[in-house]
Amino acid sequence: MGFEWPDWALDMLIGISPNEVMQVLTKQRRWPRRGRGSTGIEMLTIWGRTAAGRPLIVGLRQAEPWQWQIVAARPMSPEQVAEFEKWEQENQ
Template identity: 30%
Template sequence: MAITWFWALTRMLERYGVDPDDVFDVIDAWVTAKRPVWFRTATDPASGLTTFVIWGRPGGGTLTAVYAHRKGSDTEVYAARYLGPDQIAEFEKWEATRND
C-alpha cells in the first residue's frame, strides 16, 4: 500500500493554517500504530462521495483530521484540518473510553 500526497496540498494546508508536519505525524501514527487514531467516515452531501477521515493527535499535540480515500490498493490524502472544540471533546471522550 502506498500513500499518495500531492505537494500542492502542502500549499493549501499552509493557507488554512494546518502544519503539514502534523498531517505527516497522524499518517505515521496510523501506519506504524505508534499512537491511537480514530477512523471516521465523511460523506459529501452534494456528491454523495464517502471517504475516510483519520482523527489523531500528532506529536505536537494539535488534534488533526486527515481526509483520504482509497485508490485501488493505495491511499490518497487530499485534505486535512484541525479539529474544532466539539470534535476535540468527542475525540478525548473516545480516547478515555478506548479499551486496548
C-alpha cells in the first residue's frame, strides 16, 4: 500500500509533522475505521499512535487500488482517546 500527499494536505497540517503521520500509518498496531471529512466526503480513517505515543487520526482517500492520498490528520479528542484506549485494551 502506498501513500501520497497532495500539496494542499501538507499545507493544512497544524502542529503535526508529516513524520508523525507516517509513523501512525506504518505502525503494525493501528485501527482502521470508516469516517467522513468536514465536507461530508467518505474516507478511511486510521487511528493510531506516533512513536512517542501521541494519539492521532489520519484521513485517507483511495486514489487507486493500492494507492491512498493522505487528506487529513489531527489529534484525537479526549473522548476519542478513551474509545481508542478501550480498543487497544481489547486488541492486545
